[in-house]
């Protein structure tokens with residue numbers, strides 16, 4: 001396209017979108033031979049029951065639209081968590097569920113609070129929906145201080161465990177946060193909760209302003225299926241449905257509905273995967289500690305680490321040359337850290353070998 005035509009087309013962008021800085025996801029290399037420890041996927045396969053269910057759903061019924069209410073899946077989720085289907089909302093990954101939550105529940109003309117440092121999609125949704133973001137700094141040990149989340153805000157969004165730090169708040173701290181913010185929607189993003197944190201689902205009956213968001217991308221090993229869900233008071237959930245139906249009335253396709261239902265039903269598989277990852281996490285912390293790294297205490301399927309002397313950007317590049325991908329955020333305060341997803345035990349061992357080699361040749 002000529003540059004004049006390009007300029008003319010660009011001038012047609014909505015003003016709100018011109019200033020938007022979209023979220024940049026971690027690298028997804030297309031070739032083989034990579035050790036991928038950069039986007040917090042599960043290194044183990046999903047439940048065989050999920051694969052069977054998806055195969056079974058892949059037939060001539062694909063010509064028909066899926067159930068717009070996703071009722072069977074919502075019933076299964078409700079049963080698993082002791083809720084009613086009216087208290088459950090499903091969407092294409094928790095990213096989409098969060099987008100609907102920002103749109104439906106967090107636009108009150110007052111700033112929305114979330115930790116600084118945290119999931120970098122939150123400021124993007126704020127920009128998309130014209131919400132003023134108010135990042136609340138973590139304390140000096142990278143912990144969320146709930147006392148800093150004062151009432152009068154337009155809502156609070158908190159991942160628990162936090163990402164990319166991996167540090168979790170206790171149920172008592174979450175209760176304190178909810179008690180201190182009766183007039184604000186509090187979104188607890190539990191993407192990583194299955195790896196060792198306490199869930200806020202137990203508080204839903206007590207706090208009508210609480211929305212708990214989950215994903216099947218991590219502990220259920222289904223990032224490729226794109227399924228997330230939210231749980232809360234039926235009246236909060238209703239707002240999400242209003243937005244969803246105004247946007248795309250089909251939350252999930254037929255294959256995703258079938259696979260997600262089988263995944264929720266196979267909690268044993270999820271527990272087994274989470275336990276394997278917790279074991280490798282403990283092993284990896286010990287190894288990294290012994291090599292001069294400082295690891296934040298993680299309740300997630302990743303570690304957030306800093307080396308005593310080696311620079312994170314250089315370690316990132318040296319690992320990448322060896323086809324090992326980790327995550328390096330070029331952001332103030334954390335640009336000396338790496339976020340490392342817990343891989344299979346063999347992948348963790350390969351990482352440790354590579355780091356030993358890199359550190360011994362760089363000093």
Ligand code: PMP
Pocket residue numbers: 092093094095096119159163189191214215216217223227228
């Ligand atoms: N919340 C947090 C804190 C995350 O790290 C992620 C994964 N990048 C998500 C939500 C979104 O996960 P998904 O859209 O795959 O469900």
